[in-house]
Amino acid sequence: MLESTNRLLVIDDQQELCDFIVEVARRLGYETVAVTEAEAFRRAYLDFNPTIVVLDLQMSGFDGIELLRYLGTQGARAQVLVASGMDQRVLSTADQVGRAQGLNMLGALQKPMMLADLEAVLRKCMKPSVGVTAADLEQALTNHQIQVYYQPKARHVDGQWIVEGVEALARWQHPQRGFIPPPVFISIAEASGQIRQLTEQVVEQSIQQAAQWHAAGLPLQVAINLSPRLLNDRSFPDLAASLAARHGVSPHFLSFEVTETAAMSDPDTTMDVLTRLRVKNFGLSIDDFGTGYSSLKQLYLMPFSELKIDISFVRDVCHRDEARVMVETMVLLAHKLGLTACAEGVETQEALDFLAQACCDRAQGYLIGKPMPGAQLPAAVAAWNSKAMMIDVAQAGAGN
Numbered sequence: 001m002l003e004s005t006n007r008l009l010v011i012d013d014q015q016e017l018c019d020f021i022v023e024v025a026r027r028l029g030y031e032t033v034a035v036t037e038a039e040a041f042r043r044a045y046l047d048f049n050p051t052i053v054v055l056d057l058q059m060s061g062f063d064g065i066e067l068l069r070y071l072g073t074q075g076a077r078a079q080v081l082v083a084s085g086m087d088q089r090v091l092s093t094a095d096q097v098g099r100a101q102g103l104n105m106l107g108a109l110q111k112p113m114m115l116a117d118l119e120a121v122l123r124k125c126m127k128p129s130v131g132v133t134a135a136d137l138e139q140a141l142t143n144h145q146i147q148v149y150y151q152p153k154a155r156h157v158d159g160q161w162i163v164e165g166v167e168a169l170a171r172w173q174h175p176q177r178g179f180i181p182p183p184v185f186i187s188i189a190e191a192s193g194q195i196r197q198l199t200e201q202v203v204e205q206s207i208q209q210a211a212q213w214h215a216a217g218l219p220l221q222v223a224i225n226l227s228p229r230l231l232n233d234r235s236f237p238d239l240a241a242s243l244a245a246r247h248g249v250s251p252h253f254l255s256f257e258v259t260e261t262a263a264m265s266d267p268d269t270t271m272d273v274l275t276r277l278r279v280k281n282f283g284l285s286i287d288d289f290g291t292g293y294s295s296l297k298q299l300y301l302m303p304f305s306e307l308k309i310d311i312s313f314v315r316d317v318c319h320r321d322e323a324r325v326m327v328e329t330m331v332l333l334a335h336k337l338g339l340t341a342c343a344e345g346v347e348t349q350e351a352l353d354f355l356a357q358a359c360c361d362r363a364q365g366y367l368i369g370k371p372m373p374g375a376q377l378p379a380a381v382a383a384w385n386s387k388a389m390m391i392d393v394a395q396a397g398a399g400n
């Protein structure tokens with residue numbers, strides 16, 4: 001198993017708060033596990049070996065102090081952050097209990113928790129000893145150690161979700177430091193200017209993989225993430241087209257996912273690059289839509305063909321009316337603009353059923369498949385698609 005340097009375990013009996021913390025941590029590059037019960041917490045502590053624990057003090061049926069004692073008896077080295085809606089005195093008592101147990105207490109976060117405060121604490125706790133540098137990345141690029149994993153994307157056709165494509169996601173397993181989370185090395189690459197070389201390798205591997213699948217009778221589409229930095233590079237569309245031509249893969253099977261950031265400082269060049277990609281028949285998705293990283297204005301101005309609804313909305317559709325309204329509205333917006341809608345982060349059947357009902361065109365998430373090496377894709381796709389067909393046949397039978 002790939003192990004990240006920064007691992008966060010959160011326990012809170014409010015699922016929504018767990019989800020919020022997980023989302024913020026994940027975006028910073030943490031690997032995360034969230035639990036809502038004491039027994040699950042103990043198991044997760046032993047299995048996952050977290051580097052930071054976020055602990056709610058007051059939960060129904062048990063309290064956080066018990067768990068602090070448990071961590072103490074285990075000689076836990078993880079940093080411990082206490083979260084609670086209780087007053088400051090209770091929080092500081094909990095802090096003392098933790099210290100008396102020999103724990104690395106990080107202090108307390110008062111609920112309701114503010115995004116900026118949580119982000120600041122988590123950022124501070126990230127081991128700088130992920131410690132990879134642009135020089136390490138240079139070596140990885142030279143030695144072709146960046147591997148591409150592929151996550152299935154299913155399309156809703158005639159009442160079934162059929163996998164027809166994948167998203168390419170870069171993976172770096174450092175020989176000494178282990179798994180380096182993509183947000184960590186992508187930001188190094190963006191800051192150092194290595195992003196072009198990294199993207200070229202991802203694009204080339206992905207197209208090569210697509211060609212192999214196609215030759216084996218599996219005509220999968222492949223979506224590749226594109227850093228906003230490359231949207232200032234007017235030569236990128238020609239590079240993508242020539243790589244596709246070299247491997248004999250039609251651009252119809254390929255698309256690029258982009259988010260908006262401040263780096264889109266030059267809207268004219270961005271528009272030029274995106275339009276030329278579309279003219280060459282590549283697909284174009286606006287990624288993480290609804291998060292502030294991707295805005296309505298970008299959607300309005302740029303020639304996108306797909307809107308990807310951010311995981312933070314999709315995750316909540318089973319327990320928040322507001323999330324359902326947002327997702328339905330984003331699907332409608334996409335359709336009115338002539339785009340397809342893709343929901344990411346689908347983890348439950350209930351969420352997938354809701355998306356079908358909301359007329360969302362595509363879905364992606366751990367329920368359908370996690371990111372995996374290219375060689376594992378054909379079996380995973382066959383298993384998912386044949387299950388989808390079987391459910392359909394069973395439902396048709398039940399209707400007769």
Ligand code: C2E
Nearest residue numbers: 169170182183186202225226227345346347364365366371
């Ligand atoms: P993204 O483009 O939003 O990719 C989706 C992320 O969500 C992936 O994380 C994926 O593993 C994760 N994910 C997918 N389904 C689920 C689910 O059901 N539940 C949960 N909790 N997570 C899910 P990953 O691979 O760690 O990538 C993180 C980000 O790094 C990506 O976010 C993307 O912005 C960036 N990235 C990855 N590869 C590349 C690349 O080759 N180039 C560029 N420029 N960015 C990349």
Ligand code: CA
Nearest residue numbers: 167225257287
């Ligand atoms: Ca993406």
Ligand code: CA
Nearest residue numbers: 287288308344
């Ligand atoms: Ca995304």
